[in-house]
Amino acid sequence: MINFEYARARDVSDAVRQVAANPTAKFIAGGTNIVDLMKANVERPSLLIDVTRLPLTRVNGAGGALRVGALVPNSDLAYHPEVQQRYPLVASAVLAGASQQLRNMASTGGNLVQRTRCAYFYDVATPCNKRAPGTGCSAINGLNRMHAILGTSDACIATHPSDMAVALLALDAKVHVTGPSGDRVIPIAEFHRLPGDTPQQDTNLQHGELITAIELPPEEFSKNYSYLKVRDRLSYAFALVSVAAALDLDGDRIHVARLAVGGVAHKPWRDTAVEDSLRGQRADRAVFTRAADLLLRDAKGFGHNTFKIGLAHRAIVRTLTQAANATPQSQSNKKIQ
Numbered sequence: 001m002i003n004f005e006y007a008r009a010r011d012v013s014d015a016v017r018q019v020a021a022n023p024t025a026k027f028i029a030g031g032t033n034i035v036d037l038m039k040a041n042v043e044r045p046s047l048l049i050d051v052t053r054l055p056l057t058r059v060n061g062a063g064g065a066l067r068v069g070a071l072v073p074n075s076d077l078a079y080h081p082e083v084q085q086r087y088p089l090v091a092s093a094v095l096a097g098a099s100q101q102l103r104n105m106a107s108t109g110g111n112l113v114q115r116t117r118c119a120y121f122y123d124v125a126t127p128c129n130k131r132a133p134g135t136g137c138s139a140i141n142g143l144n145r146m147h148a149i150l151g152t153s154d155a156c157i158a159t160h161p162s163d164m165a166v167a168l169l170a171l172d173a174k175v176h177v178t179g180p181s182g183d184r185v186i187p188i189a190e191f192h193r194l195p196g197d198t199p200q201q202d203t204n205l206q207h208g209e210l211i212t213a214i215e216l217p218p219e220e221f222s223k224n225y226s227y228l229k230v231r232d233r234l235s236y237a238f239a240l241v242s243v244a245a246a247l248d249l250d251g252d253r254i255h256v257a258r259l260a261v262g263g264v265a266h267k268p269w270r271d272t273a274v275e276d277s278l279r280g281q282r283a284d285r286a287v288f289t290r291a292a293d294l295l296l297r298d299a300k301g302f303g304h305n306t307f308k309i310g311l312a313h314r315a316i317v318r319t320l321t322q323a324a325n326a327t328p329q330s331q332s333n334k335k336i337q
Contacts, residue, residue: 001038008050012178012210018049020180020208027051027210029071030105032098033114040122042131056109056212059083064218067176070109070211074164075100077108086220088328089246092227093167095331099236109211112165112175112191113203116158116266117238118147129155130199137199145304146240149312150296151265156199157302159263160192161238166262167227169270170244172217179209192267199266221246221258226322226329229262230315234334239263241312243319247283254278254287259320261295264312271295283324285317292316 009015019025025047028034037043056069059080066086068077077083078094098106120126120138127135139147139157147157165188173188192203205211224247231237242262248255257278260270274295281287292313299309322329322337329337 002041002044004038004045005047006050007047009054012054012056012212015049015051015054016179016208016210018047019210022047023207025049029107029110030073032102032106033110037115037122041124042122051210066216068108068214068216070107070176070213072108074098074103074106074108074111077164078103083216086222087167087171087216088222089171089225089227089244090164090167090216092225092328092331093163093242093244096227096229096242096334097163108164108214111162112168112211112214113205114162115202117161118158119143121158130158130195133198133200140302143304144302146238146263147302147305148265149299149301149305149308150261150269151194151267152300152302153195153197153199155197156195156266158195158199158266160202160265160267162268163227163229163239163242163262165192166242166260166268167244168214168216169268170246170258170260171219171221172258174215174217175211176213176215177205177209177211179206181206183212185215189270195266202266219256221248224249224323224326226319226327227331228315228319228322228329228336229334230311230336241308241315243312243315245316245319245323247320247323249283249324252282252284254281254283257291257320259291259295259316261312261316264299264308269295283320285321288317288320288324289313291320 026045028048056071058069060067078091084091120128126138148159168188175186227244229239229242244260246258257275
């Protein structure tokens with residue numbers, strides 16, 4: 001691991017000021033991702049600003065929405081009574097991720113900015129445009145079983161690893177940030193980026209900007225929802241494909257649909273045209289199959305990961321069916337229902 005300096009932020013303004021003043025400085029909270037990256041020599045910050053003692057650990061209701069502080073641990077978020085009651089899709093997605101020990105450490109804000117688990121990104125002996133722009137993408141012609149099938153570019157086919165972010169996208173959450181230019185709110189759909197020609201930029205955060213809270217909207221989808229994660233083993237594994245589905249039903253007809261997919265792109269993937277196509281339709285397998293066809297119409301495999309197209313199709317249909325039947329996937333018994 002490289003040498004680095006460490007400082008503890010006195011308050012939010014101090015944290016922002018210290019990072020903004022140093023182009024190679026980074027924030028650190030739970031450290032469940034950045035420390036691993038530093039050990040692998042992928043991240044090389046000259047200064048780490050510890051934000052763990054900032055007053056960003058509360059969950060508050062306001063105007064029907066729910067505001068979750070950026071330093072709320074993932075475990076606390078998943079087991080918070082109001083989150084479980086009003087936003088069980090979020091609780092389910094968080095519990096599908098990592099291990100209990102990691103969820104105890106990982107922060108809500110940190111979860112959103114975690115970086116890809118692409119093996120080539122972590123291996124500094126191989127070319128990687130995300131780690132060293134302009135060197136090439138080793139995954140395109142390499143071992144790419146875990147990689148993206150949607151939204152790819154010639155520069156990168158990595159995937160975003162978060163489970164929580166997939167559920168937040170389905171619910172239209174908002175990300176509150178503060179930085180050198182003041183406060184702003186970023187819709188979750190605009191927070192993460194597709195790789196394009198700049199895969200080294202995972203998010204639309206500016207240097208020195210700190211996530212302060214996640215806002216969950218008043219619309220809850222607390223009955224007809226499901227989060228399904230398909231992976232190589234039943235625990236402590238990243239998604240091959242994950243699906244967050246939420247429905248508002250009027251009898252057997254779909255009034256509102258939300259659908260987001262993880263493990264398939266450089267960012268959590270949502271296509272509002274697919275959701276629009278479900279509106280007014282009967283909640284049955286034939287309709288869900290057409291929705292999956294539409295969402296995956298531009299999917300492209302790269303050899304080892306081509307199987308993901310069929311897997312994603314089946315997962316979408318299964319998750320929508322679970323949501324329609326109000327039988328959400330269990331995260332304590334992860335056997336797919």
